[in-house]
Amino acid sequence: xxxxxxxLFTGDSITDCGRGREEGQDRFLxxxxxxxxxxxxxxxxxxxxxxxxxRGISGNRVSDLYARWNEDAISLKPDLISILIGINDIWRIxxxxxxxxxxxxxxxxxxxxEETREVLPDAALVLCEPFALPASATEEGWESWxxxxxxxxxxxxxxxxxxxxxxxxxxxxxxxxxERTDAAYWLWDxxxxxxxxxDLIAEEWLIAVNKSELDVFFKR
Numbered sequence: 595x596x597x598x599x600x601x602l603f604t605g606d607s608i609t610d611c612g613r614g615r616e617e618g619q620d621r622f623l624x625x626x627x628x629x630x631x632x633x634x635x636x637x638x639x640x641x642x643x644x645x646x647x648x649r650g651i652s653g654n655r656v657s658d659l660y661a662r663w664n665e666d667a668i669s670l671k672p673d674l675i676s677i678l679i680g681i682n683d684i685w686r687i688x689x690x691x692x693x694x695x696x697x698x699x700x701x702x703x704x705x706x707x708e709e710t711r712e713v714l715p716d717a718a719l720v721l722c723e724p725f726a727l728p729a730s731a732t733e734e735g736w737e738s739w740x741x742x743x744x745x746x747x748x749x750x751x752x753x754x755x756x757x758x759x760x761x762x763x764x765x766x767x768x769x770x771x772x773e774r775t776d777a778a779y780w781l782w783d784x785x786x787x788x789x790x791x792x793d794l795i796a797e798e799w800l801i802a803v804n805k806s807e808l809d810v811f812f813k814r
Contacts, residue, residue: 599644602672603628609650623648630796680724719759727777729784762802
């Protein structure tokens, strides 16, 4: 039997979104964008019987992701790893918390990608851009939020280019969406997506992956 394609989603609460954690719930992907993407791809490529996994954990920063990378990514030997992380790194910096005194985003993200390329050289990588809109959790110091988000976006685009990953742009899509109706309709507190916000993420993810060379990955 041909090896099944395994697609792993990982990150923070935006990815977690109530995913299953108990034994036997491994493929319960929660109520967010991973479930929407899996629904679409699982239907399109049913003959290949793809496997979808979610290892997002609420509150995680890139340092947390790196600390659990062997267990929650490498050991699973996925064919594609999709990462959405960074908003908690910015949040801790913006709040002046001790855990945000130094910005380790680029350094640890690079380590994470280097180890993945070393151990799983054929794994496809998808790097999702962190995003926010001005609402209850982000209105204070919004210009600084925007500056940090732009810096992280530039970092991720550079890493994606260096490590042969697909970059999924999300901030501009949320900015355009907020012109249609208020920001909280998409991100209820400026950070966490509503149902419509998760659908927007899934749509942009699928567009970016389908435009990339990874498209053939799902057709092998």
